[in-house]
Amino acid sequence: MHPRIADALRIGRCGPVARALGPRAARVSRHLAYGILGKPRKRVPEVDTVREGLHWRLDLAEDAQRLMFLGLYEQELRDRVFSDLQGVFVDVGANVGFWSVPAATRVPVVAFEPNPWAAEHLIVNAELNGLEIDVRRQAVSSRPGELDLYASDLEQNASQATLHRDAIYGSAEQILVPVVTLDDAVGEVDTLKIDVEGHEEEVLRGAQSLLGSRTPRVVVIELLGWRLAHAGSTPERVVVLLESYGYQATLRRPVPEDVFDTVVFQRS
Numbered sequence: 001m002h003p004r005i006a007d008a009l010r011i012g013r014c015g016p017v018a019r020a021l022g023p024r025a026a027r028v029s030r031h032l033a034y035g036i037l038g039k040p041r042k043r044v045p046e047v048d049t050v051r052e053g054l055h056w057r058l059d060l061a062e063d064a065q066r067l068m069f070l071g072l073y074e075q076e077l078r079d080r081v082f083s084d085l086q087g088v089f090v091d092v093g094a095n096v097g098f099w100s101v102p103a104a105t106r107v108p109v110v111a112f113e114p115n116p117w118a119a120e121h122l123i124v125n126a127e128l129n130g131l132e133i134d135v136r137r138q139a140v141s142s143r144p145g146e147l148d149l150y151a152s153d154l155e156q157n158a159s160q161a162t163l164h165r166d167a168i169y170g171s172a173e174q175i176l177v178p179v180v181t182l183d184d185a186v187g188e189v190d191t192l193k194i195d196v197e198g199h200e201e202e203v204l205r206g207a208q209s210l211l212g213s214r215t216p217r218v219v220v221i222e223l224l225g226w227r228l229a230h231a232g233s234t235p236e237r238v239v240v241l242l243e244s245y246g247y248q249a250t251l252r253r254p255v256p257e258d259v260f261d262t263v264v265f266q267r268s
Contacts, residue, residue, distance in 0.1 A: 048128075054101060055128040057121065064095060064159035065121075073098055077262055081220055082106060087190030090216070092140045092182070092203055095159050096121035097133070099193050099220075104131040110186055114139040114149050114177035118158040139163060139179045140196070142205035148174045162197035167230035181206030189216040195262070198227030201238050211245040219247055219265040225257045235259045 089103040094111035235255035247265035
């Protein structure tokens with residue numbers, strides 16, 4: 001089977017295609033439809049809400065979106081970064097827009113999100129607020145091409161989607177996604193945020209020209225030790241790489257391998 005066809009069927013098994021076709025196909029051949037697309041799963045209703053003065057459509061079946069609904073998603077950290085935005089904000093691993101949407105009320109935003117469900121939610125959340133965000137349905141790494149994106153459930157566990165199969169315990173869904181480097185994809189950047197479930201070092205290695213040009217001014221990056229380990233990296237390696245380009249942050253050294261933190265680096 002052609003990889004793109006296989007990906008389309010995987011998307012159908014876990015997403016809106018199955019939900020849309022399931023009831024109709026049941027009248028003709030329930031077994032045929034479910035055999036191809038899988039049974040549509042029960043859904044927690046999406047909710048429209050206002051948080052931090054912005055409108056959001058959130059799927060409460062997904063962990064990170066529940067945290068946003070409860071007002072617990074990195075609010076203090078985001079407020080601190082947003083208070084000092086001075087130019088283009090680039091969001092690598094944008095999910096449904098927790099960082100991109102508020103940033104877009106202040107500055108131009110480029111958002112990279114390869115997971116199709118998360119990207120669609122990001123676009124909806126931008127539209128709900130009358131904002132324009134340059135949404136790119138691509139993964140970011142050290143070289144361009146295509147890679148598989150994995151999650152135990154690409155829709156309901158969108159915030160945990162990763163390019164590393166070993167980081168998913170048990171069964172996993174996967175889709176083939178396009179990959180770019182930051183050096184090829186963006187120009188001058190003021191603030192760069194990276195949250196890619198263990199692939200952070202590879203994103204930085206594909207941004208050597210960008211980082212060497214003394215932009216961005218600020219790098220916000222997730223350090224999640226066990227995810228980095230599955231990618232063949234460590235938190236300390238990520239920090240040393242950023243330091244080699246003149247960035248500094250206040251954090252314990254050497255960085256513990258079990259760290260789970262989002263850290264703000266600035267030019268020294």
